[in-house]
Amino acid sequence: MKQKQLFSIKLFPGICFVTFLALTSILGWTIPAGAADEKPIKIGVVTFLSGGAAGPFGVPARNGAEVLTEALNMGGKVPTPYATKGFGGAPIELVFIDEAGGVTKQVTEYRNLVQRQNVDLVIGYISSGDAIAIPPVAEELKKLTIIFDAGTPRIFEDGSYKYVFRTGAHATMDNVAAAYYVTENKKIKKIAGINQNYAWGQDSWNDFEAAMKALNPGVQVAVSQMPKLFAGQYGAEISSLLSSGAEVVHSSFWGGDLEAFVLQAAPRGLFKKSTVVLTAGETAMFRLANQIPAGTVIGGRGPHGVFAPDNELNRWFRKAYQERYALFPTYPAYKMVQAILGVKAAYEKAMAAAGGKAPNQDQIIAALENLTYETPSGKVEMALGKGHQAIQGTAYGTVKHVKGQLTIANIKHYPAAKVNPPEGVKSEDWIKSGFKKTK
Amino acid sequence: MKRMDYTFRILTGALAALLVIGPFLPQWMLFQVTVSFGKGLVVLGLLLLLRTGLVSFGQGLYYCLGAYTAGSLGLSLGLTDAVLSLLCGAAVAGFIAFILGFLLANYRGIFFAMLSLAFSMILYGLLVKTAFLGSTDGFNVGVPTLFGFMFSGRWVRYAVYALACLTVFLAALIMNRYLKTSLGRLSPAIKDNEIRVEYMGASVRRAIHIKYVIAAILAGAGGALTAITIGHIDPEMAYWTTSGEFVFITILGGTGNVLAPFLGSLIFESIRSFAYEYSPNTWQMVLGAALLLVIIFLPAGLWSVFQARQRRV
Numbered sequence: 001m002k003q004k005q006l007f008s009i010k011l012f013p014g015i016c017f018v019t020f021l022a023l024t025s026i027l028g029w030t031i032p033a034g035a036a037d038e039k040p041i042k043i044g045v046v047t048f049l050s051g052g053a054a055g056p057f058g059v060p061a062r063n064g065a066e067v068l069t070e071a072l073n074m075g076g077k078v079p080t081p082y083a084t085k086g087f088g089g090a091p092i093e094l095v096f097i098d099e100a101g102g103v104t105k106q107v108t109e110y111r112n113l114v115q116r117q118n119v120d121l122v123i124g125y126i127s128s129g130d131a132i133a134i135p136p137v138a139e140e141l142k143k144l145t146i147i148f149d150a151g152t153p154r155i156f157e158d159g160s161y162k163y164v165f166r167t168g169a170h171a172t173m174d175n176v177a178a179a180y181y182v183t184e185n186k187k188i189k190k191i192a193g194i195n196q197n198y199a200w201g202q203d204s205w206n207d208f209e210a211a212m213k214a215l216n217p218g219v220q221v222a223v224s225q226m227p228k229l230f231a232g233q234y235g236a237e238i239s240s241l242l243s244s245g246a247e248v249v250h251s252s253f254w255g256g257d258l259e260a261f262v263l264q265a266a267p268r269g270l271f272k273k274s275t276v277v278l279t280a281g282e283t284a285m286f287r288l289a290n291q292i293p294a295g296t297v298i299g300g301r302g303p304h305g306v307f308a309p310d311n312e313l314n315r316w317f318r319k320a321y322q323e324r325y326a327l328f329p330t331y332p333a334y335k336m337v338q339a340i341l342g343v344k345a346a347y348e349k350a351m352a353a354a355g356g357k358a359p360n361q362d363q364i365i366a367a368l369e370n371l372t373y374e375t376p377s378g379k380v381e382m383a384l385g386k387g388h389q390a391i392q393g394t395a396y397g398t399v400k401h402v403k404g405q406l407t408i409a410n411i412k413h414y415p416a417a418k419v420n421p422p423e424g425v426k427s428e429d430w431i432k433s434g435f436k437k438t439k
Numbered sequence: 440m441k442r443m444d445y446t447f448r449i450l451t452g453a454l455a456a457l458l459v460i461g462p463f464l465p466q467w468m469l470f471q472v473t474v475s476f477g478k479g480l481v482v483l484g485l486l487l488l489l490r491t492g493l494v495s496f497g498q499g500l501y502y503c504l505g506a507y508t509a510g511s512l513g514l515s516l517g518l519t520d521a522v523l524s525l526l527c528g529a530a531v532a533g534f535i536a537f538i539l540g541f542l543l544a545n546y547r548g549i550f551f552a553m554l555s556l557a558f559s560m561i562l563y564g565l566l567v568k569t570a571f572l573g574s575t576d577g578f579n580v581g582v583p584t585l586f587g588f589m590f591s592g593r594w595v596r597y598a599v600y601a602l603a604c605l606t607v608f609l610a611a612l613i614m615n616r617y618l619k620t621s622l623g624r625l626s627p628a629i630k631d632n633e634i635r636v637e638y639m640g641a642s643v644r645r646a647i648h649i650k651y652v653i654a655a656i657l658a659g660a661g662g663a664l665t666a667i668t669i670g671h672i673d674p675e676m677a678y679w680t681t682s683g684e685f686v687f688i689t690i691l692g693g694t695g696n697v698l699a700p701f702l703g704s705l706i707f708e709s710i711r712s713f714a715y716e717y718s719p720n721t722w723q724m725v726l727g728a729a730l731l732l733v734i735i736f737l738p739a740g741l742w743s744v745f746q747a748r749q750r751r752v
Contacts, residue, residue: 102578115465129577136582136670
């Protein structure tokens with residue numbers, strides 16, 4: 001008797017474990033009931049909601065997704081060709097996940113989105129590390145996945161995927177266009193750079209340096225500073241940039257680092273001494289409106305924000321976003337909108353081809369491959385990576401203060417084909433070849 | 440005949456149960472249990488150090504070394520065998536720990552914690568600057584094979600899960616045995632009074648050195664297991680927040696039994712995952728609150744619930 005009781009007590013942890021598994025299963029399987037009339041299309045949206053990248057990128061992207069899906073779900077709010085309700089009449093439901101916490105958590109949460117929350121597709125990823133890790137998982141789970149922002153060209157240059165698309169151009173474009181912009185009027189003899197010492201900063205600088213060498217034979221690199229990410233203090237680096245005698249200083253800084261750099265370098269006259277190119281400057285330009293010195297060259301990682309064309313979609317989006325958040329949308333918001341509209345365009349194209357029936361995933365994928373569609377930022381062409389990687393034109397401009405207001409003057413637009421490699425050529429090789437059009 | 444002890448019975452029962460119910464579990468849960476077990480291995484090493492009175496804030500170093508060893512095997516030699524990856528990851532981590540141990544075994548308390556943290560941050564710094572390993576973006580690890588077998592579809596996940604269960608079973612079993620040996624029993628003694636241990640004729644330095652290497656071997660195996668499970672590795676694995684997470688799980692699970700780390704990491708991963716789902720903006724707060732509750736109400740960790748029951752019998 002005593003023995004028996006002992007045994008049951010000893011099994012207690014096991015019983016607890018099984019109960020725990022059962023409980024989590026039940027938790028995981030309780031899916032909130034959708035609308036009764038139409039089964040909503042469930043999109044998992046992954047973007048930074050906490051940490052250093054949340055303010056400049058993650059939150060504007062989330063806001064963009066919310067503004068657009070609410071308008072789409074009402075139907076008839078968004079200008080043509082996107083006036084239909086939701087995707088082909090079906091309402092859209094968003095499920096947000098924080099991108100913070102590193103790759104291990106992101107892969108786990110991606111699987112949970114697909115297998116526990118049963119989303120129909122996933123849109124997300126700002127961090128390039130996540131964007132490299134997710135595609136093989138998407139292929140394994142056979143789930144349509146749209147990368148909307150991450151910059152690394154490696155995704156479709158090192159791999160080929162059926163279920164993964166990137167609706168934003170990759171970062172090579174930003175730095176090639178920056179090189180074109182600064183050499184627009186004169187040949188440059190000496191350049192310098194200050195970039196964060198992690199993949200984004202390293203890749204940005206390498207692309208810019210190679211592009212400058214291709215455009216200005218004999219150009220010298222005076223100094224390339226690589227402070228660590230989120231360093232925040234750049235006194236020594238600024239001194240070395242000041243004494244380098246470089247005509248052009250390149251920086252891919254963003255967020256808090258960019259603000260710190262501008263606030264520390266402007267009073268010391270770096271912006272007067274050299275032309276400073278901020279490839280991701282658009283994210284901070286409104287916050288730093290009074291501190292960014294005139295003559296700074298600013299990019300927005302594509303024709304977004306202040307560089308966006310004056311079309312009906314853009315006018316609608318700027319107004320809707322501003323009414324809701326009292327701020328102008330910056331490029332991450334545009335890129336998120338671009339991703340959702342791409343899926344909508346593909347969905348409705350596939351629907352028309354299927355005779356008005358809701359398309360299945362393979363039909364949506366087929367429709368999205370090599371698709372060209374309209375967005376608030378102008379035309380997007382899914383031209384690279386076998387029709388899975390977008391290209392887009394881009395633009396750069398120079399800061400000018402008019403009556404105490406920050407404006408961007410001397411905006412130059414670069415067509416997509418000029419600043420993106422041709423299909424099947426790696427960015428690096430394309431720049432080194434002197435921007436050859438063909439293989 | 441010696442009666443099989445309680446832990447051993449639980450372990451074999453749990454292993455059999457996990458292997459049997461594996462194919463019937465939802466896919467996401469299989470994956471989550473596998474990831475938890477990878478972390479649990481690292482925490483098992485920390486448990487050993489903690490019992491000795493040492494807190495390492497640098498287990499990320501060995502976790503990351505194990506992961507990068509497994510990844511590099513595939514990257515440079517095209518070897519994708521899961522078991523080989525595990526063994527190599529553990530071996531490399533153990534070797535580095537053996538060398539660093541000569542220095543670290545001289546330190547205790549906060550100095551040990553800070554030094555171990557410093558070494559892990561050195562690795563992080565090196566990897567971030569290494570462009571051919573993908574810098575901060577890291578690189579992908581191919582689909583694992585098992586003794587030359589390629590698994591298809593959902594069975595890949597089950598194979599990795601089964602391997603994780605077996606690894607955990609062996610690690611916990613050996614650790615349980617080790618804690619009962621004379622060297623293992625030195626742990627609480629060193630924690631209590633080092634001078635007495637020395638008077639008994641045991642070398643405290645040597646004992647700590649050995650325990651440090653054992654903890655690193657476990658962390659290396661955990662890292663390699665995580666690498667083949669996740670399919671991607673990056674320097675973040677050596678960052679101090681990762682090491683901090685392991686300490687967090689150690690405290691959550693408690694150090695009362697070799698099963699505690701695995702229970703702790705399962706609970707931790709589940710809380711984290713559902714917090715991501717149900718409160719995407721405040722998931723960190725949910726985790727923090729959970730740890731606070733455990734510290735306040737179960738100061739000896741979650742495992743103390745079971746220990747209290749045992750004592751009452």
